[in-house]
Amino acid sequence: MALWRVRATVDDRPGYLSVLTASLALRSVNILAVQVHTTEEGAVDDFLVDAPDMLTESDILAAVVKGRGRDAFVTRADPQGLADQPTRALALAGRLFHEPDALGDTLAALLDATEVRWRPAATADLPGFHGGRMTLADPAGGAYEVLRALPAFTPAEYARAQALVEVAGAVQRQQHEQVTMLLPDGTELVLRPAGRDDLAAVQELHEECSAATLGQRYLSGAVPDESRLRRLLEPAGGVTLLAVASGGRVVAMASLVIEGDLGEIGLLVEDGWQRRGLGTALLRRLRAHAERTGLAALVAHTGADNTAMVRALQHLGADRVEQDGPVVSVTMPAAGRPVGDETPAASA
Structure with a gap:
């Protein structure tokens, strides 16, 4: 068996999630964890699954499409993904408490980003996200630009990232006031x-x-x-x-x-x-x-x-x-x- 991360958008209507999970079950794909991100386009379902070794990325994508999922994203996952997202976010917040200057690395770990860039305030965009690009204000000044190819960022991920930024800012202020x-x-x-x-x-x-x-x-x-x-x-x-x-x-x-x-x-x-x-x-x-x-x-x-x-x-x-x-x-x-x-x- 192999670990995979699967993300797909489904219509936010009763029964549609069960259609997708049933399609995965027919391929003997076992769902270990699921998160639902609400967006304007529908519900983005994020799964951590355990699939038979013989299944390929194409096989899993086909099962998602058959289950009425769209804008599907499938990639191999590692055992660290077994930790649920709230636990992962809390662990990263704990790291920031001791290392507030590690905000860039922490954001990369939280969001599975391919790149995190720091930009001065004069050249940074307003905080927000679009597709695979997210901008977050740096409490120390300037902004962080977080990038990944796929999948696109969701409002829930942006909210988690903002929460980590606030933690880092609070710790930095406390250190400054000491x-x-x-x-x-x-x-x-x-x-x-x-x-x-x-x-x-x-x-x-x-x-x-x-x-x-x-x-x-x-x-x-x-x-x-x-x-x-x-x-x-x-x-x-x-x-x-x-x-x-x-x-x-x-x-x-x-x-x-x-x-x-x-x-x-x-x-x-x-x-x-x-x-x-x-x-x-x-x-x-x-x-x-x-x-x-x-x-x-x-x-x-x-x-x-x-x-x-x-x-x-x-x-x-x-x-x-x-x-x-x-x-x-x-x-x-x-x-x-x-x-x-x-x-x-x-x-x-």
């Missing part, structure tokens, strides 16, 4: 966006903070439970940044939660790491994210005794401080005002 910060005493920290895998480390951060520090961050006095922490790690439309010390220990977190054109910021720095410039650095990066997002203003609510936080926000451009009992609300335009380098005038 920076190393050098504190005045020579200590190095990594500042990076948070993710769902950081839950345990963030829970440990809360456990290491004093009741007074937690009270300044969470004015209600209630430390967030696991479900709320999960939401804080990946706020919808916003961002949470972490400061990570050696050994992977999270020593500070700063969050930006967006509602309309207003962003609310929160900051938690472990007691032993306070007054070293770390809070100011995190707040500065949150403000930069707010500028890119197009927010009108940022607001922070903290305890009236948290003078370091208030001074840091004023240094970054806050122009309104309002006190209501033990709570202070500090507001600053998202654009802020020009500030100096990462060495803070006041620390949080």
